[in-house]
Amino acid sequence: MIIYINDKACEAQKGDILLEVARRNKCHIGYICGGNGICQSCFVTVSEGMEHLSKPGSDEKAFISDRLFEAGGRLACRTRVTGEKGTIRLLSRTENLKRIVLGLNVPASSLTPRPLDTMFSKNSRKEQAASLKEYGTEESTRERPSQKSAAE
Numbered sequence: 580m581i582i583y584i585n586d587k588a589c590e591a592q593k594g595d596i597l598l599e600v601a602r603r604n605k606c607h608i609g610y611i612c613g614g615n616g617i618c619q620s621c622f623v624t625v626s627e628g629m630e631h632l633s634k635p636g637s638d639e640k641a642f643i644s645d646r647l648f649e650a651g652g653r654l655a656c657r658t659r660v661t662g663e664k665g666t667i668r669l670l671s672r673t674e675n676l677k678r679i680v681l682g683l684n685v686p687a688s689s690l691t692p693r694p695l696d697t698m699f700s701k702n703s704r705k706e707q708a709a710s711l712k713e714y715g716t717e718e719s720t721r722e723r724p725s726q727k728s729a730a731e
């Protein structure tokens with residue numbers, strides 16, 4: 580059985596726990612509680628091969644909603660490999676967030692650079708400056724509690 584954890588291929592056997600497979604192969608999945616099912620730092624999103632994994636137990640269901648399960652959400656420390664052949668793909672929460680921030684999960688078409696004039700309206704800088712000025716003026720005229728008590 581091959582498990583791709585954050586795109587790194589890892590060998591796994593039936594009965595292995597996903598978190599242990601990750602640790603053995605030096606793939607980053609968090610485990611703050613040491614694999615005791617209470618911290619959720621080992622949350623992963625399975626994109627392929629959910630049929631090769633154990634069904635979620637009550638301890639996992641306590642943390643993960645039905646909607647998240649349907650989207651592939653699992654706790655790696657509570658999930659065992661049940662299949663002998665096949666492929667499983669998953670991303671850790673941290674890796675998923677990193678890819679979102681870096682734009683790596685965004686469809687390629689939306690990564691095509693756009694001309695600047697389509698990204699900002701002509702007046703956007705002026706509008707931004709005006710709103711900042713307005714905010715600054717409002718802030719500077721607002722009486723703070725410490726100033727009020729000092730004046731009295």
Ligand code: FES
Nearest residue numbers: 616617619621656
């Ligand atoms: S390692 Fe803490 S819930 Fe899995």
